[in-house]
Amino acid sequence: MIYQLNHSNTVPSLRIAMDHCKTLIGLRLQAYFDNGSFDPVAWLKEQYQNEPPNKGWLSFIPLQEYTEWLVVMLTLAPHVYPNFFESLIVTHLPSGGDFPEFGGVKAANHRGMLPTGETIQFIIAGDDVDKRLQLQELFRETHFFYRQGILWLEPVKEGEPVMSGRIVLPQENIERILFGRESAPRYGLDFPAKQIVTAMEWNDVVLHPRTMQQVKDISTWLNHHHRFAEDNNLKRKIKPGYRVLFYGPSGTGKTLTAALLGKEFGKDVYRIDLSQIVSKYIGETEKNLEAVFKRAESKDWILFFDEADALFGKRTSVQSSHDKYANQEVSYLLQRVEDYPGLLILASNFKNNLDEAFLRRFHSVVHFPMPNTAERHHLWKKTMPAGLQHDGSVNLLELADQFELTGASILNAVQFATLQSYARGDGKLLQSDLLEGVKKEFLKEEKSF
Numbered sequence: 544m545i546y547q548l549n550h551s552n553t554v555p556s557l558r559i560a561m562d563h564c565k566t567l568i569g570l571r572l573q574a575y576f577d578n579g580s581f582d583p584v585a586w587l588k589e590q591y592q593n594e595p596p597n598k599g600w601l602s603f604i605p606l607q608e609y610t611e612w613l614v615v616m617l618t619l620a621p622h623v624y625p626n627f628f629e630s631l632i633v634t635h636l637p638s639g640g641d642f643p644e645f646g647g648v649k650a651a652n653h654r655g656m657l658p659t660g661e662t663i664q665f666i667i668a669g670d671d672v673d674k675r676l677q678l679q680e681l682f683r684e685t686h687f688f689y690r691q692g693i694l695w696l697e698p699v700k701e702g703e704p705v706m707s708g709r710i711v712l713p714q715e716n717i718e719r720i721l722f723g724r725e726s727a728p729r730y731g732l733d734f735p736a737k738q739i740v741t742a743m744e745w746n747d748v749v750l751h752p753r754t755m756q757q758v759k760d761i762s763t764w765l766n767h768h769h770r771f772a773e774d775n776n777l778k779r780k781i782k783p784g785y786r787v788l789f790y791g792p793s794g795t796g797k798t799l800t801a802a803l804l805g806k807e808f809g810k811d812v813y814r815i816d817l818s819q820i821v822s823k824y825i826g827e828t829e830k831n832l833e834a835v836f837k838r839a840e841s842k843d844w845i846l847f848f849d850e851a852d853a854l855f856g857k858r859t860s861v862q863s864s865h866d867k868y869a870n871q872e873v874s875y876l877l878q879r880v881e882d883y884p885g886l887l888i889l890a891s892n893f894k895n896n897l898d899e900a901f902l903r904r905f906h907s908v909v910h911f912p913m914p915n916t917a918e919r920h921h922l923w924k925k926t927m928p929a930g931l932q933h934d935g936s937v938n939l940l941e942l943a944d945q946f947e948l949t950g951a952s953i954l955n956a957v958q959f960a961t962l963q964s965y966a967r968g969d970g971k972l973l974q975s976d977l978l979e980g981v982k983k984e985f986l987k988e989e990k991s992f
Contacts (some may be wrong), residue, residue, distance in 0.1 A: 557600065557721070561623060563590055564616050565631060571666050572635045575644070583667055584609045603719060604693055610667060611688070614681060617658050617666065618694055618712045619720060628656040648709050660696050660706030679706060692716075692841030713838070727811070728838060736813040736835050739847065741802040748796060748803065749914060749921045749950060757909040758800055761787060764906075765808045765886065783884035786904055788851075790894040791911030794951030797890040800911075801847045804886070812845040829875050836879055843885050851889040852896040877901065914950065919943035922950045926957045928972065931964055936974035946981050956980030 567583050574581035587609040596612035597604055606612050620627040632642060646661025660682055668674035681688060682696045682705075689695050693716060696708040718726050728734045750758065764785045771777045789797040798814070805812035815835060839846055877900055880887060891897060894908065902908065914922060920943035927933070948956070959980035964972055985991070 557623070560616055561620060561627075563587070564613070564620060565627075567613075568628075568631050568666055569634070571669065572631065575665075575669065576635055581669065583613065587613065600720060600723065605687055605691075610678075611681065613667060614663055614688075614710070615694065615712075615720075617663065618710045619717065621653065621655055621657055622712070622717050623721075625653065625655045628658070628662070646707065648707075650709075658710050660708055660710065661704070663710070664706060682706075682710075690841060692838055695837075730816075734834055734838065735816045735831055736846075737816060739798065739802045739805075739812050739814045741799060741806065743799060743803065745803055745807070747925060748799060749918050749925065750796060750800070751910075751912055751914075751918065754909055754911055757907055758804070760907060761785065761804060761886070762807065765804070765810075782881065784882070785886050785906050786880060786883075787886070787888045788894065788897070788902070788905045788908045789888055789890045789911055790892065790908070792892060792913055792949060794949030795911035795913065796950055797911050798847070798849060801845060801888050801890075805845050810843060810845050810886075812847055813839065814847045814849055832876070832879065836883060840884060845886045845888065846883065848887075848889045851891045852893070877904070880904065913947060916944050919946075919948060919953065922953045923957075926950075926954050928957070928961050931961065931970055931972045934971045934973045937972060937977065938974060942977060942981065946985075948981065948984060952981075952984040956984055959983060 567586060570581050570586065571583060573579070591609075596609050597606035601612070601615065604611075604615060606615070624630075628645070628647060632645065633639075636642060644661075645665050646659040646663075647656040648659055650657055660679070663681075664675045664678050668678055680686060683689065687693070692713065694710055694712045696705065697711050699705060699708045713728070715726050715728055718724055727738050728736075730737050768783070768785065771781045771783075789800065791797065801814075802812055804810075813835070815832075835846070838844075877898075880901070881904055889897070889901070889905075894902070894910075920940055923939040923943055927939075956977055957980065960972055960976035963976040963979075964970065
């Protein structure tokens with residue numbers, strides 16, 4: 544499939560914009576080597592006749608000035624033209640040589656130059672000290688570039704100039720600019736979270752009435768939490784965000800409930816991969832988790848931490864340096880969780896495994912108990928295949944009354960029985976196959992059948 548660039552009829556295309564950037568950098572280099580002066584923002588306004596910079600294919604970015612427009616374009620440039628900056632510098636330094644004033648860094652795989660904050664300072668401000676300092680404001684945490692996850696400066700080692708950090712433009716923003724489509728972040732070491740979705744609906748779920756009422760309370764928050772910011776009293780006192788603990792045995796619907804909340808309100812739900820988050824190396828756990836929080840804050844995602852005991856477990860008495868740093872991780876998590884402005888769900892099999900300091904910060908603690916006989920009967924009925932006939936031997940009430948199973952285990956048992964019917968080709972679901980499926984579930988959990 545060939546994707547077309549998302550151009551607008553009212554603004555220049557990406558190619559024209561890149562050509563303007565090349566010309567602008569050439570004029571800056573000429574002014575630098577000739578000891579002349581050049582105002583790139585004034586030059587841009589003249590080229591675009593004061594057209595708002597955030598129209599057309601950059602409309603999703605709330606650009607206010609051509610300075611910000613230029614930062615986005617210069618950061619995007621190497622993703623379109625790998626030798627974008629080198630091809631311009633070589634015209635003024637044909638013999639090569641170091642050019643530290645221009646900034647820029649080399650990457651691990653990309654063989655060209657990637658822009659840093661120093662690159663932006665050189666191109667836009669030249670040697671104007673006041674302008675160079677003003678440009679640092681574009682990369683602070685208070686600027687919408689950072690708050691909305693559009694771009695940011697990569698941290699540098701202590702003692703190095705802050706603006707020598709590489710400018711990071713996330714892949715999803717690059718695709719949105721170039722192709723007008725939004726893609727999910729790619730799972731990996733840099734982003735240890737996976738999106739969870741479900742084809743099920745709320746009618747497919749069987750929860751205890753109290754559990755369902757507490758889930759409805761979460762829905763109420765998702766519907767109306769924005770109104771707190773409109774209240775002159777509450778907006779000063781109520782922090783944004785909602786923290787919930789789901790606890791109960793595996794297979795009782797914790798993950799499914801999180802996915803359905805996201806589906807109902809049109810929000811992406813990301814499940815944090817604890818195997819990628821938790822690290823034995825000091826400081827790495829916080830770093831891995833920060834990568835997720837940083838992306839999520841600007842996207843209004845629902846974050847779901849399954850088996851949260853590994854991250855949010857009880858702090859221990861300090862008897863070694865390992866205990867000290869483990870407790871520091873928990874303290875960091877306490878603050879980070881409290882600062883998250885969206886819905887954050889922790890899931891655990893046992894509530895008592897979590898640190899009490901976390902429990903005090905939850906807005907709601909929701910118990911997902913093992914289903915009782917009536918609930919199991921509903922689960923069996925809702926799980927039956929629509930395309931098979933029930934043999935006269937099938938007795939779902941007997942199965943529900945006799946075997947204490949979770950919804951997930953019931954689904955596994957029905958899947959096994961359905962496959963047996965497909966293999967026989969008789970189009971019938973048998974009680975004996977359902978019993979064999981139940982037996983397999985009991986054996987998995989080392990329970991007597």
